[in-house]
Amino acid sequence: MSALTNAIEILRCFSSARPDLSFADVMALTGKPKSSTSRLLRSLRDCGLLEQDPHTRRYRPGLLTFELGRLHRAHDDLISMAERELREVCARTGHTGYIAVLDGYEQVVLRIVPGSNPLRVVNPPGQRTPALATSNGRAMLARLTDEDIRARVPATYPKLPRNSPQNFKQLMARLDEIRRTGVSEAADESIEGVGSQGFALKSGETGEMIGIAVSYSVQATTAAERADVRRELAAMAAKLRRMTGDPLDQDTARVQTGTR
Amino acid sequence: MSALTNAIEILRCFSSARPDLSFADVMALTGKPKSSTSRLLRSLRDCGLLEQDPHTRRYRPGLLTFELGRLHRAHDDLISMAERELREVCARTGHTGYIAVLDGYEQVVLRIVPGSNPLRVVNPPGQRTPALATSNGRAMLARLTDEDIRARVPATYPKLPRNSPQNFKQLMARLDEIRRTGVSEAADESIEGVGSQGFALKSGETGEMIGIAVSYSVQATTAAERADVRRELAAMAAKLRRMTGDPLDQDTARVQTGTR
DNA sequence: AAGGCAGTTCCAAATTCCGGAACCTTGTCC
DNA sequence: GGACAAGGTTCCGGAATTTGGAACTGCCTT
Structure with a gap:
């Protein structure tokens, strides 16, 4: 030795x-x-x-x-780091990956990782969607204070797809669930027949936050496959959080009742 | 080897x-x-x-x-305490704050607090600079013994920017001035058009020392604003020194003639 | 085919490292 | 104050790793 x-x-x-x-x-x-x-x-x-x-x-x-x-990080900023991990997960599962940022109550897609499964890509980079109606969008919202969320959602609650939260109360209930379980899931919302699972990643250094999601056809996947995606995402989230120094615990501790 | x-x-x-x-x-x-x-x-x-x-x-x-x-001084009391105070000063003045440590005759930036004023941050954390050419660097040096300073400065005095001390004698003159007045200032040194004011903080507990500075554009600030920065810094220094039990007086008392 | 570039592998000599034991320092208990 | 324990350093011979010159392998370019 x-x-x-x-x-x-x-x-x-x-x-x-x-x-x-x-x-x-x-x-x-x-x-x-x-x-x-x-x-x-x-x-x-x-x-x-x-x-x-x-x-x-x-x-x-x-x-x-x-x-x-610090020098290591210079080469690996938050987004490219996340993208690299996401590519591996998408290669393994065959599904499509998204990286997005929050802007007001909407999210903007920054990167997309096409999967091998035949599912038409409907959210090219630059696409803007209500964060309330996506798994990674809600995951990002869940990490804000309730106050901040209220400030972002328009006074007249927007008209959203059938399976999305239809009013502020429903939204908060879903966010609380994400905070409690750490899991954010969507199905048949923005696009009929499409589901996704996501999480939010925050840099301990800059505080910037991105939302990462894996998306798939609900009909073409089994419950077991979706459970597999959940495991993959959990592992990726853990790894990325370690790498970026995500201050996960401090975020919502004071605001919410549950511990996360 | x-x-x-x-x-x-x-x-x-x-x-x-x-x-x-x-x-x-x-x-x-x-x-x-x-x-x-x-x-x-x-x-x-x-x-x-x-x-x-x-x-x-x-x-x-x-x-x-x-x-x-990431673990380096992750929960260092001295630094986080200083950072908290520095944030308030930067929020009030709009300028950019730095916290650095001394390593040999150089300093390494540990934390940065971006200001609201448009001044591009050129010294990200991890950046290494000759301490001889910065306000907080010289403030730290001023708290060492003359003997210690001589040991740190390279045998062949380094080539520094125009407004920095150009030889050992000039350096010592500036350090003596800092010891006398308690004020350390820099203008147009490492970066043209950028000035800063700083001081050194030492923990009475551990003896570790950090340098704290506030940096601004010389052109875009008035003398009155800079005087305001001096007052803010003096107040911050006094507060932090009380909190950390900084043994200010014992440090240089034996070495120098003036009391500070 | 020859030559240069980038890097690896080999080998015997030389240096460094290893770990048990003895030896300091400092704080504590009676 | 003296003895003790914990925490840490120094010493030393045998063992193992490191060293650097030289030969070797790919891989481009000319």
């Missing part, structure tokens, strides 16, 4: 759950003897990969990781 | 000016033989510290640096 491998093993001990570690923590987590841990921690600290709190003596990722991390 | 040292040497080749590097770039920058470079790059890639673009084959900082970078 090389010195670099050991160094990485230490670095990988840090996580959002454990953003800083004591000497003893590192020893316990890596299972290495004291002398090795001591030497390695010192090296990592000296080279800037770790920092040590002068008071508590605990270690945390260093300035160098911060600088390098 | 240890394997880790060599690895770090490679990682330090990356910067905002050079966010990705080819094999040849790394070889040229480190001066190491081909075989060593090849082995090391592969190790770094395999462990996640670097990524390789599958198409161009160029290297860039990897996902691991991104994840660790």
Whole structure:
């Protein structure tokens, strides 16, 4: 096992759950003897990969990781990062993927990932739709405060497709459901026979939010397939949220009663 | 020279000016033989510290640096406290705020608070600049001992913008002025037409130091506005120093003649 | 076909790393 | 104050990794 491998093993001990570690923590987590841990921690600290709190003596990722991390992100902004993940999911499931942003009470499609299944693409990039009537649109709305939502929805509630929420109360009920379950689903709304599932992704850095959805024909898919999509989306959401530092928990905590 | 040292040497080749590097770039920058470079790059890639673009084959900082970078001082009291205050000042004045730390004779931007005034942000987080040429950088240096400063500044004094101190003596004169007046100001240094005012904040608990600055367009602000910024900053500094137990007086008391 | 570019693999010598044990430091308890 | 424990560092010989020159492999270009 090389010195670099050991160094990485230490670095990988840090996580959002454990953003800083004591000497003893590192020893316990890596299972290495004291002398090795001591030497390695010192090296990592000296080279800037770790920092040590002068008071508590605990270690945390260093300035160098911060600088390098910023450079990594430069190549991978929120949208292209999400698009890459979405492509994989669409390739696996055969369905069509969407990435959109919120603008007022509408959403605008930014990217589309055509699936292999024969389903005509009806929402090209630039397409504007009421966010109230799509899975990812509602997922984005669900992350706003109730106050903010009220301000966005027009005074006279818009006329929406049959299966969409028909008034403000119905809308809030659906958003609460999304907040509770973390799942946003749509079927037979904007387009007859088309369903979708989506979620909202927010960058911890810039605060920008995008909505990601996978869309399919309701008739041509089985319940099992749709459950599979749900699993795929959940995994993608988890991965992307880790990558972008999505501040998911702080968002709605104070506003809603349920915990999410 | 240890394997880790060599690895770090490679990682330090990356910067905002050079966010990705080819094999040849790394070889040229480190001066190491081909075989060593090849082995090391592969190790770094395999462990996640670097990524390789599958198409161009160029290297860039990897996902691991991104994840660790997010953890860097993620819940640092000093910084988040300062950021909160800075946000208020920036909201009131409309100017852009920066929080940075000192690393050698350079500073690294940690946080930025965009102002409402139209001034393009040219120093994103992670940006590295000579601390000698910024208001908050010099404010931080001013709180070190003369001995420490001398050790940090390179033997051959770096070439700095026109309005920055051009040699060690000029630098010390400016630092003494900061120590005397408690005010650090910059104008037309790193960026033409941009001025800033800053101060250094030190935690009495951990001893860590950060530099806080407010930046504005020199042309688009009046002297009165800048005086207002000075008052805002003085108030913020006083408040933060009380909150963090900044041991301001002990710092330089022994070193300098004036009391501040 | 030859040549240059980009990078990998091989190998023996040399350096570094590993980990047990002894040794410091600091804070704590009686 | 003295003893003790926890937390951490230093030492050292044997073991393992690293090193860099040279040869090798693809892959373009001329």
